[in-house]
Amino acid sequence: xxxxxxxxxxxxxxxxxxxxxxxxxxxxxxxxxxxxxxxxxxxxxxxxxxxxxxxxxxxxxxxxxxxxxxxxxxxxxxxxxxxxxxxxxxxxxxxxxxxxxxxxxxxxxxxxxxxxxxxxxxxxxxxxxxxxxxxxxxxxxxxxxxxxxxxxxxxxxxxxxxxxxxxxxxxxxxxxxxxxxxxxxxxxxxxxxxxxxxxxxxxxxxxxxxxxxxxxxxxxxxxxxxxxxxxxxxxxxxxxxxxxxxxxxxxxxxxxxxxxxxxxxxxxxxxxxxxxxxxxxxxxxxxxxxxxxxxxxxxxxxxxxxxxxxxxxxxxxxxxxxxxxxxxxxxxxxxxxxxxxxxxxxxxxxxxxxxxxxxxxxxxxxxxxxxxxxxxxxxxxxxxxxxxxxxxxxxxxxxxxxxxxxxxxxxxxxxxxxxxxxxxxxxxxxxxxxxxxxxxxxxxxxxxxxxxxxxxxxxxxxxxxxxxxxxxxxxxxxxxxxxxxxxxxxxxxxxxxxxxxxxxxxxxxxxxxxxxxxxxxxxxxxxxxxxxxxxxxxxxxxxxxxxxxxxxxxxxxxxxxxxxxxxxxxxxxxxxxxxxxx
Numbered sequence: 001x002x003x004x005x006x007x008x009x010x011x012x013x014x015x016x017x018x019x020x021x022x023x024x025x026x027x028x029x030x031x032x033x034x035x036x037x038x039x040x041x042x043x044x045x046x047x048x049x050x051x052x053x054x055x056x057x058x059x060x061x062x063x064x065x066x067x068x069x070x071x072x073x074x075x076x077x078x079x080x081x082x083x084x085x086x087x088x089x090x091x092x093x094x095x096x097x098x099x100x101x102x103x104x105x106x107x108x109x110x111x112x113x114x115x116x117x118x119x120x121x122x123x124x125x126x127x128x129x130x131x132x133x134x135x136x137x138x139x140x141x142x143x144x145x146x147x148x149x150x151x152x153x154x155x156x157x158x159x160x161x162x163x164x165x166x167x168x169x170x171x172x173x174x175x176x177x178x179x180x181x182x183x184x185x186x187x188x189x190x191x192x193x194x195x196x197x198x199x200x201x202x203x204x205x206x207x208x209x210x211x212x213x214x215x216x217x218x219x220x221x222x223x224x225x226x227x228x229x230x231x232x233x234x235x236x237x238x239x240x241x242x243x244x245x246x247x248x249x250x251x252x253x254x255x256x257x258x259x260x261x262x263x264x265x266x267x268x269x270x271x272x273x274x275x276x277x278x279x280x281x282x283x284x285x286x287x288x289x290x291x292x293x294x295x296x297x298x299x300x301x302x303x304x305x306x307x308x309x310x311x312x313x314x315x316x317x318x319x320x321x322x323x324x325x326x327x328x329x330x331x332x333x334x335x336x337x338x339x340x341x342x343x344x345x346x347x348x349x350x351x352x353x354x355x356x357x358x359x360x361x362x363x364x365x366x367x368x369x370x371x372x373x374x375x376x377x378x379x380x381x382x383x384x385x386x387x388x389x390x391x392x393x394x395x396x397x398x399x400x401x402x403x404x405x406x407x408x409x410x411x412x413x414x415x416x417x418x419x420x421x422x423x424x425x426x427x428x429x430x431x432x433x434x435x436x437x438x439x440x441x442x443x444x445x446x447x448x449x450x451x452x453x454x455x456x457x458x459x460x461x462x463x464x465x466x467x468x469x470x471x472x473x474x475x476x477x478x479x480x481x482x483x484x485x486x487x488x489x490x491x492x493x494x495x496x497x498x499x500x501x502x503x504x505x506x507x508x509x510x511x512x513x514x515x516x517x518x519x520x521x522x523x524x525x526x527x528x529x530x531x532x533x534x535x536x537x538x539x540x541x542x543x544x545x546x547x548x549x550x551x552x553x554x555x556x557x558x559x560x561x562x563x564x565x566x567x568x569x570x571x572x573x574x575x576x577x578x579x580x581x582x
Contacts, residue, residue, distance in 0.1 A: 018268020
């Protein structure tokens with residue numbers, strides 16, 4: 001590092017970087033997306049590393065398939081791109097539990113993001129396993145990883161410099177011997193930076209302010225790096241779609257580059273948060289707010305990897321800052337999308353009629369106590385009368401049934417935790433179907449992140465006991481038996497299955513506007529969630545996960561019965577809040 005610039009082989013290097021996350025992009029498309037990055041003018045890729053993707057089970061590390069972070073970095077090198085690695089291991093990223101593995105929460109006393117010895121022990125083991133994948137790929141070993149971030153926006157959480165230095169020690173002892181840095185928002189930097197190491201700033205757009213801030217916390221010198229510059233933003237369920245001006249963002253990028261500041265745009269390409277890996281925000285002033293599965297982010301490259309207006313505006317700006325004689329490669333052609341004829345959902349499985357073996361306990365148990373990471377749990381007991389049903393600390397969404405009849409839903413987002421039960425027969429069966437809508441990924445409540453019914457259930461103030469708990473993690477749908485779908489409307493959560501034949505492949509978008517709330521499996525891939533409250537109304541299907549010939553789709557819907565057909569579109573719908581929840 002120089003006093004003003006980053007130096008590469010003694011020559012100034014201005015990083016023009018864009019964030020892309022390998023788990024959010026099918027492995028088959030990594031190279032294609034990087035070619036797009038080069039065509040826009042980027043010379044660097046930024047990526048988080050997601051602990052909970054790599055260690056879903058304690059001590060069992062997965063660096064294969066879409067988790068092959070080393071291959072992601074190698075492809076970047078082959079495409080002429082540097083990498084800024086962010087393996088904090090806290091990532092935020094609108095990702096489940098901010099990237100921490102769910103099983104850390106099984107120990108109710110463990111404190112993540114702290115010097116708690118039990119947390120540090122698990123953290124250290126993971127970083128050592130990660131180091132085996134990535135040490136040879138650092139620039140200090142002939143690779144293309146320029147820098148490594150320790151922690152992530154720590155100033156938004158706490159100010160323990162001893163813990164921050166412990167992070168540094170863990171990375172150094174694991175073998176990460178390149179440049180280490182931290183990043184924080186401008187107001188949070190005093191708490192989040194580690195003296196002696198490069199502080200990068202997030203979200204600051206005025207070049208003079210960027211330089212003054214970094215000078216203040218880096219001994220009066222640079223280099224100057226905006227680690228997260230936001231030309232877009234993420235979406236929450238039930239709220240409006242992000243819309244950030246391409247024209248204004250291009251002007252800001254031009255200003256930063258003209259000042260010689262290195263920039264990482266968050267995001268260049270967002271992709272999709274598939275499966276159950278979306279996170280949620282919550283702070284003391286704002287209620288719980290889970291994020292949608294689309295991570296389109298209003299980014300220069302859209303969810304399907306196609307260039308947007310913003311892409312071309314940024315490409316023009318970057319071209320104006322190239323050294324004399326250099327030109328950008330041509331933009332790869334956008335991929336055509338296809339519309340699949342409506343898929344008949346001719347098979348049906350009522351979830352309540354295929355219950356697994358239950359766990360029993362006097363009081364309801366957390367997901368974590370049930371050894372379950374994500375998905376759903378059915379809590380069942382018997383009650384003798386009605387009254388005010390209250391679920392204390394519901395996490396996060398519940399549907400209530402008595403004797404199989406649906407009575408309504410409760411939603412943590414809306415601070416709903418109670419309903420009146422009337423007309424209840426003696427010895428009635430009370431079913432509470434509870435969904436984990438995503439653990440909090442940012443803010444003060446990271447350690448208060450257990451899910452399910454986390455305190456108690458009461459009727460008119462009296463505790464309800466004697467529970468059976470049925471686990472539905474939905475890692476697969478292969479355990480369910482299907483019957484013919486005859487437009488059944490039991491009102492229960494159900495799976496709807498159909499097949500279709502393709503003679504040509506292309507990206508497509510499943511149109512869920514007539515459905516309720518759930519997720520979709522296609523050819524064994526969990527594509528992510530939908531919810532009729534929007535703003536996301538479609539689910540992106542990459543062509544590489546479709547097959548010529550027969551394809552199978554399974555839609556889970558917990559809100560609406562009688563689903564008989566699944567339409568598709570040639571484009572996404574990410575900006576419609578069109579239906580109030582039932």
